[in-house]
Amino acid sequence: MTAVDLTPVQPQHRFDEAKLTAYLQRHLPDFKAPLTIQQFKGPTASPAFLLHMPGRNMVLRKRSQPKKGSTMAESIERDFGLLRALHVAGLPVGVPQLACTDETVIGTPFYLLDFVPGRQFRDPNLPGMDSKQRQAHYDAMAATMAGIHALAPTATGLPMNGGGLDYLNRQIATLCEQYRANRTEEIGAMERLLDWLPAYVPTDDLTSLMHGNLRLENLVFHPSEPRIVAILDWDLALIGHPLADLAINCMPYRVTIPGMGSLQGTDFIETGIPGEPDYIASYCRHSSWPAIRDNGIAHWNFYLAFALFRVAVMAQGIVKRGMASGNASATLKAYSAVMRSVANQAWNLVDGGDD
Structure with missing residues (x-):
């Protein structure tokens, strides 16, 4: 983690930092003032803040x-409970410390966990590394994803919702709608995908914890080793299908989304980054x-x-909201291009033929 983050x-x-300080003095063991706060850059759906205390971050x-169908307090309790389960299971996450559902403290429920120092990579091409280092970092990500999928779903505390096959059917129905x-x-x-995907869901009913957004940017690596010390951004986690999760993880090979890194055009032999099959x-x-x-x-x-279709549907939602607000920016046009490109890719994978 660097200052640029x-x-x-x-x-x-x-929020009222004095109220937070008073709350932590009462509820957090070994709390020491003064408290200073910075915000992590990134998506604002679940903003994150770094709390500096003497000898502790x-x-x-x-x-x-x-979350849909939940109150804010229930959503925070769900997130915190999942992190505790992951920590107990030995997955690399910051140690969860407390959850607060009292909205009078900072205006909304929140939770705290220990900060894990290390390296984060915004560019999946890993500039500045040699080929062996890049290969090792990608192997670590693959191993981490396999480790997430190895955890018994019942150990997570998340609702099963029928398992992996039901997840695919529900997701496809929701995305089509x-x-x-x-x-x-x-x-x-x-x-054509609207008709094809519901009709050809595989029957290999695998069920696992899904991270839902695992990419290099959401991993904290050891300061000097190709070893993952923390997995971030569990907001989309649920019980679903491991291979859908893996396909979502592979989207940088297939898609260039505005503001996000991509592996399209990467020379895999020269860089040492594994191609998608490897x-x-x-x-x-x-x-x-x-x-x-x-x-x-x-x-x-x-x-x-399925994963490409998911990206296309998300891009279509952005385009629709932008058009409704009168937005005609270059970014909106880029999302429109993404939508058409990934739709054609998806159809070519299962049948063929561009539009």
Whole structure:
């Protein structure tokens, strides 16, 4: 973590630091003043703050919006409970310290966990490393994803919701509904995917914890070793299908999203970064699922198509909201291009033919 990752607390997220100090003095063992606070750069859906105390740094997380069907307090308790379960299971996360559902302290429920120092990489091309170092860091990410999927779902405290096959069916139905509601133009590939995906869901009913947004940027590496010391951004975690999670993890190979890193155009031989097939092989080697470890992944193109379709639906939502607000920016046009590109990629994976 470097200074470039931190900023003063943004106006829309400011809170009464004196009230927080008083609360921590009562509830956090070994708390020492003075307390100073900075905000981590990144998405604002669940803003994060670095709390500096003498001899100790901690992370405060709160939510801008609750999870669907939950109150803000329930969402924070869910997040905190998951982190405690992950810590007990030995997955690399900051040690959870306390959860506060009293909105009078900072205006919204929050939780605290220990800050884990290390390196984060915003660019998946890992500039400044040699080929062996890049390969080792990607292997560590594949091993970490396999470790997430190895955890018994019942140990997470998250609702099972029917398991992996139900997750795929529910997600596809929801994404199709969202796309139809936000459609601004007709894209032939998307229209065909709306029919194809629900009809061809694989029957390999694997069920696991899903991180939902695992990418290099959400990992903290040891200061000098290709070893992951913390996994960040568990906001989208749920019980679902491990191969859908892996496909989402592989999106940098397939998609260039405005403001996010991409591996499109990367020279994998020169850089040492594994291409998608080699990265998948690394995941399979680390997998705790015997069928995957021994035989590889069946129906991989389906899972990739699902993940690409998911990106297209998200991009369509951004385009629809931008058009409704009268936004005609270059970024909005870029998302429109992303939507068409990934839709064609997805359809080419399962049938073929551009639109």
